[in-house]
Amino acid sequence: MTQALIVIDVQNDFCPNGALAVAQGDEIVPGINARMADFPAVILTQDWHPAGHSSFASSHHGKAAMDVIDMPYGLQVLWPDHCVQGSTGAAFHPSLRTDPADIIIRKGYTPSIDSYSAFFENDHSTPTGLHGYLQTRGVTHLTLVGLATDFCVNFSAVDAARLGYRVSVDLSLCRGIDLNGSMQTALDGMAEAGVTLT
Numbered sequence: 361m362t363q364a365l366i367v368i369d370v371q372n373d374f375c376p377n378g379a380l381a382v383a384q385g386d387e388i389v390p391g392i393n394a395r396m397a398d399f400p401a402v403i404l405t406q407d408w409h410p411a412g413h414s415s416f417a418s419s420h421h422g423k424a425a426m427d428v429i430d431m432p433y434g435l436q437v438l439w440p441d442h443c444v445q446g447s448t449g450a451a452f453h454p455s456l457r458t459d460p461a462d463i464i465i466r467k468g469y470t471p472s473i474d475s476y477s478a479f480f481e482n483d484h485s486t487p488t489g490l491h492g493y494l495q496t497r498g499v500t501h502l503t504l505v506g507l508a509t510d511f512c513v514n515f516s517a518v519d520a521a522r523l524g525y526r527v528s529v530d531l532s533l534c535r536g537i538d539l540n541g542s543m544q545t546a547l548d549g550m551a552e553a554g555v556t557l558t
């Protein structure tokens with residue numbers, strides 16, 4: 361059994377004053393830093409969109425942030441412009457320790473598809489490569505922490521459980537957006553998928 365810590369999207373745009381700020385998103389940074397030493401493998405993910413990405417409300421005429429539209433791969437929430445490649449908003453929170461990371465997985469770079477999950481884009485079929493990486497390293501058990509609980513942490517945890525990993529989400533080191541009840545839906549969905557919530 362090999363354990364990995366997967367730190368989801370602890371980036372400036374998801375922290376207070378960021379473009380898609382998650383309340384108290386920065387509070388979890390010291391606790392995440394402290395946990396890194398407990399794991400033989402540490403993986404960071406980074407939301408990494410090209411300018412004009414299709415998940416941005418600004419890319420759709422007449423649409424506003426938090427509107428929901430139908431995309432070829434299903435429903436998509438439209439977000440404020442965030443985590444644009446190379447921007448300060450896309451950078452990791454300045455206090456997050458990045459040196460212990462073995463690999464940084466970027467996602468959301470395909471212009472026409474969003475990617476909440478660290479494993480697959482939102483079409484649920486285009487892989488990010490993380491599964492192959494974990495398999496070749498023999499990782500079987502995952503602990504997920506980060507932002508946002510109800511979007512990227514949730515989608516990553518459910519995909520990981522479906523791929524056969526033993527998955528736990530440390531909710532004390534996550535913070536959520538909670539859009540129209542999305543937090544409860546996410547907690548129920550993770551539990552249903554067999555994710556351990558601690």
Ligand code: VGL
Nearest residue numbers: 369407439507508511512
């Ligand atoms: C996320 C919305 C859009 C997240 C990323 O990291 O949870 N949410 N892009």
Ligand code: ZN
Nearest residue numbers: 407442443468
């Ligand atoms: Zn995004």
